[in-house]
Amino acid sequence: MGRADARRERERAARATRKAARPKGLRRFFTWKKLLGTFLGVCLLGMGAFYAVYLMTPVPKANAEAELQSNVYRYSDGTLLTRTGELNREIIELEKIPRDVQYAFVAAENKSFFKDSGVDLKGTARGLLNTVTGKGKQGGSTITQQYVKNYYLNQDQTFSRKLKELVIALKVDGEKSKQDILAGYMNTSYYGRGAYGIQAAAQAYYHVDAEKLTLDQGAYLAALLQAPNQYDWAIASDTGKRMAEQRWAYTLDNMVEEGWLDASARADMRFAVPKAPKAAPGMEGQVGYLVDAANAELENQGISEEDIRAGGWTITLSIDQKRQAALEQAVDSGLESRLDREKNPKHAAIQAGATSVDTETGEVVALYGGVGATEHWLSNATRRDYQPASTFKPVVLAAALENGSTTQDGRSIGLDTIYDGDSKRPVEGSDTPFAPENVNDRDFGPITVQKATNSSVNSVYAQMIVDVTPEKTKDTALALGMRDGKAFLERPAMSLGTMGASTWDMAGVYATFAHHGKKVTPTIVKSAEHRVREAVLQDPIGGQAISRESADTVTSALTSVVEEGSGVAARGDYEAAGKTGTSESNITAWYAGYTPTLSTVVGLMGASPDGTRQVTLTDSVGQGRVNAGGIPAEIWKAYTAKALGADAGAAFDLETKEREPVAPPPSPSASVPALPSPSPSAVEERRPERPEPTREQNGNGQQQRPEPEQERPEQVRPTSPATGRPPVRPSPPPTKTPERPRPSQPPTTPPTGPGGGEQGGGTEDEDPGAS
Template sequence: MAKRQERHQRKKENKEKVSRVKTPRGKLAKSTKISLSILAAILLLVIAGSIFFFQKYGKEVTAAIDAGEEHAAKIQESDFKQYHPTTILDKNGQVIKELKTQERDYLTYDKMDPLVSQALTSIEDKRFYEHHGVDTQGLLTVALNAATGRGVRGASTITQQLVKNIYLTPEVSISRKIEEMVMAQSLEKKFTKHQILEYYLNNVYFGHGAYGINAAAKVYFGKSINDTSLLEKATLVGITNNPGIFDPTTNKKNALKRAKLILKEMNAQGYITKEQYDKAVKDDFNAEVHSNALNNQLDNNEVALAVDSTTKILMGQQDFRFQYQFDTKEEEDRYNEEYTTAYNKVYQRILSGGYQISTNIDPGLHDQLQGILSNVMNSWQDRGGENNFYTKQAALTVIDNQTGDVVASVGGRGEEGNHYNRAFLSYRQPGSAIKPLVSYAPAYERGLLESSAVSDDRPNNTYPNNVYNGSKGNLTLRNALAISSNVVAYKLASENRDELKEPIYQPLAQMQFTGLDVADDNPIIAVGGMTYGATTQEMASGIATLVNQGNYRTPLNIQTIKRKDNGQEIFTQNDLAQQKVYSDDAAYLTIDTMKAVHQNADGTAAGLSLAHNQYWAVKTGTTDEAKDLWTVGATPYYTVAVWAGDDTPQPQDNASVGQATKEIFKQTMDLLNNGKEDVDFQMPSSVQKAGGQLVTRSSQTKQVLATRKNALQTATASIDTLAKQKANELTAAKLNTPMVEEASTFSNQLISERIDTLSQFELIVTDTQDNWQTFDQYAQQVFALVQQVEPSGGTLSDQYTNVYRNKEAEYAHEKAARDSAINTVKDQIDDTKNQSKDLDKRINDLKKQLEEKD
């Protein structure tokens, strides 16, 4: 350190000497002129570039500066010193988990070996002691990278990195870079250089759950940072650049190479002697993860969800832009990388301490639901894999429909050591369980009703196929969902996209389904053919959205989040806003349609009943080869989603495993709804009963529009017919003009004009009018004239023949169109009669049932 300070002093003295040298007056040297010219050119370029930059990014820059100053005003020392472990409280305020995931052993600057901070500054920020938070020389790197299309990268000082680690998400943009720079300069005004180094080295992430360099030394080398060798110190500092690439346990070669680069810089900058350098580069290390140094195992499903939810909440507070649908695969991949980086950073900070997370977790209820799932799945005892866990697994999510809270998150069968929460982490193909969300609710948005009929005939010879391998003809939407027609769901999804002019997965994106892919804008997802799939939590929140009149609420088990250092409440559940995904009537109609799945004799959940509810909705789901089995549904009080299958998808016995999901669903609902009043789902004012069926505002609007459209078409057709009639009157007047009896008095030109006039005749073919015979009479008159002039045929005969044949073809086409329209109307009348008979039958059956009850 002394050598470096001496070198800085010599540089300063040399500058002073140079400034005292007097330049001779008179003409400037040629080299000086050239230098000044170049400087002038550069200055002009800089000015021009600045003008362009501020024209393009001026507003963005101003907003970023304001945001940076706003965040900077809130910076406090306790942000970097979180001595208190994060605690998770249950619904009664009792501590159910205290996260002691790292032995922080916070080291102040004066107690840390100076070689550690020297290693850091030598490789990460050579001008650390010279700048004020932002390296103005390094900004040229940022400009060059931006100009060459390599993004806004480079020139991050240690102070800026600290700001980014603690306060900002890793978004790469001009506004974020400026915000970071403003905050860094503010940080340098509040704290000394030594404090900043102290904060950085105690907060940066080193991988394997280690936050801070002292924790990292214990994780990788089993000792304190001050007890490590010079090579080990350089190795640990090297990790901060990229914990994955420079992990000394999995990528020793990379870690060693970077460590030696750091040592070389330390020697070159005078921090270590040549002897120290030579000794260190010849040294070696043995790194391994010491699991006893950290305890970051979240072995409670509910706690794991709470930490995940908290992570996403804090990411949002750091202005991370969540995204659920993408235009290109490249955009999707880029987002996933940014998301993972931001998530891991915030997640590790939560584990490292400083927060009190109050939840609605009910440990007793969780144990009861875990018991239901484990007992039902107890029939399958096969185990496998490295950890010898059960091969066949299941997951369960329960949502309170009144609040939107996740009441329970059961992520597996609960065997010892298996802590993976499949309920919110495992993406599985949802099969037919997704149909209400992507096919039926949007169809009801378009104005269709439960009684609307759709053909069950396959649209092509490839897909989709029904599980019953055939077609059941025209099906009402209610019947189609009850028997789970894949064909109808596929057709509805396709029509929804065409008519609503939005991607098929649009409602899923609005409900924050995180496994969506650009390829999922395909009607095949209506039968569960998604690229990645969905979780039980996402499926439950989707159905809960239907119960909540189409309003989506983010599924959380978090009530409040507080900072422990100052008691500040940084989140409350009231902060969350609902998002309208479906109209009230579309949501209600979908829920009502789902009742048919268990009410209809041929429904896929026929025979399933709940002990305390008669008003409930359900949908089953089965994927190809029954690799994933689902039962999702709701009462007015709770929504439950159940999945079962193998962690590595394998064909299942649908009869047994599918029945298991229904049994878990039933027992869960019976437990949750016991003691609650048996009430129906709330019907919105936009839905009414008329003519024995539910009619919605959407359907009435569509009917009005259809009536207006038909009236307009009828009026247009009438006007068109009148115009044709007027045109024909003029044509007839020409054709009926007196003729000289002798054909010889007619010139070919006059007859040709008669043929042209004939071609102008307008054919009228409707269900009430047909003027072909009138046309034919005129045609015979003209033909007689042609025969007199050209008895053996000729030019006029050919001209006449072409006109007549064209009119003949036009008439045939118009007649076929009319007949087709008439047949369609007849079919609609027949369908209506059949539906009416079916409705009468159901009314009679209902009357009989009521009479039997009486």
């Protein structure tokens, strides 16, 4: 064999050896080189695919529930009144959360949060391993990933959702600050007890706002996020409580490890047992009326209904908890305790409403809207479809004073001006005939404006509004804060309060009198804040609606009403001014009064059970009429006595108009000239000419008191210095007194007379002392 043959033989042997060494079957496809190449290729493809997904996956808008919030309503002292909305969440800024509480959440969920890029692969792997081995879900996702899941995505456990979570977490971490991400996480997480977000959780578990959380409390809330229902102390098993405490300790230990908590402080800490759960106040009772009034005011201030419904508002009301409770108690004891609404249809027809305003600030400090917002949805405090009746008379007096008005015979109108107070006396100087009847058709004869105010004499005020003119009176009413409407007709009957008004409106009018003529517009919203905006509220105290002298003169007149007139039932250990008002057919009975610091209006209104008709109050509480000087004045007094507190000793500081001598008129007119006062002996001799009023049953089933004795001289006709006999009053014109229509059922709107005329008795009122 030659050398060539030997070489060929060696080559054949080598090939045979290599062939024998090759993997057989499938093994030939899994060499280490191929495996490495395949692995690297897959990694490159995966990276490329992930990058493509990264590029193609935008950061989405927030999911449907992420930004849902409740509106939070608070009393004036910050105490929770109620929450409204589909979700119990109030988003707050991170600055309102104590810094150590922030660290507690990071320590519990993601210690590397401040250093990672939004995704923790080791943590994710550890979480998967712990889940497989039954050790819980510790460290499965970063805070950023959980925030992305809560805010942008959903809770689905699918591969595609997990992939999106990773991608969006990386993008969010690059676009947002760690502070924004942490705030979003704490505000969107679910804590159990129906609470979403740290603020709702703080209220649900510790009954405090988030900004007042202590570290031990915050650590518990951070621990809750792992298993809210399992760790809720109120419903947790013994095992759940033990695990909650362990998680709490784990959180604090991590804070020590990271240098966020001193070890000695950690050693002194004890587990903060959460408080028992309590249901958030609903809309029952007076709450619904308060919320509706606040929302209506915000809408008037430019916040749309849609903006309010979207949630996120923290609205602090001006309502004082103690005064609110005092008003509710006064109505309950003064009215509701006397009624059986379920069994007595007449009792069911009685509605009560009230508004109380701080005269210095204009803030509504208490409000009563009815038996309950869930039973009687329409607030009796703010509705304007009932007549204020004679509580409007002080507005007429204010208009006369403000305009320097004179009587038909040219005499200035003041508290000492004498008018003819006889019942059904036709007014003079008006194109619209009007001859109102006084209560019980009583004649008062010559009577001063002060005494006519005390006794609420209809005939005097009917003539006075003609002397002022209805147009000027309406202007004054609107300046004082009353609202215009179709029933606010510029006719003589307006003097008797035949327009529509609310207790809210009239409380503002009377507060303006108390505030020396500066316009007081009642407000119930103290502040309204939102995470992204704040409502700009108008100042409830405006400029001069009427002069100080005019306002103070009205106050002087109304203090006499309380001391010796129809408002004596409201008299107490405080200075007060007030006016009663009972409308025609006894459909409404109001008492409007004020002290130097508090203006309160209480109204009783008759309504059919379905609320579609106005009905009489007569025979509803006891026999006969429900007088404004009775139950309404008693409720006013009971409330005011408690509500004033330290202000009970406040005194009116009045600058009234000078009382000038009233000169006799040159010729007979509708008003009666001032004449020399009769001697006491002459008065005694003529007193039998006017018999004492008989005792009658009032609306409370109590006997009415006779008019105070000292009022008699002004209600007896004075003698003439020439004859020594009573002067003859001018004869009324031959015009026939209009008949007052008697509808078969009470009207649903303030009544006006047919054919452009006025009803003869547009309103009725009480005699002094009748309450």
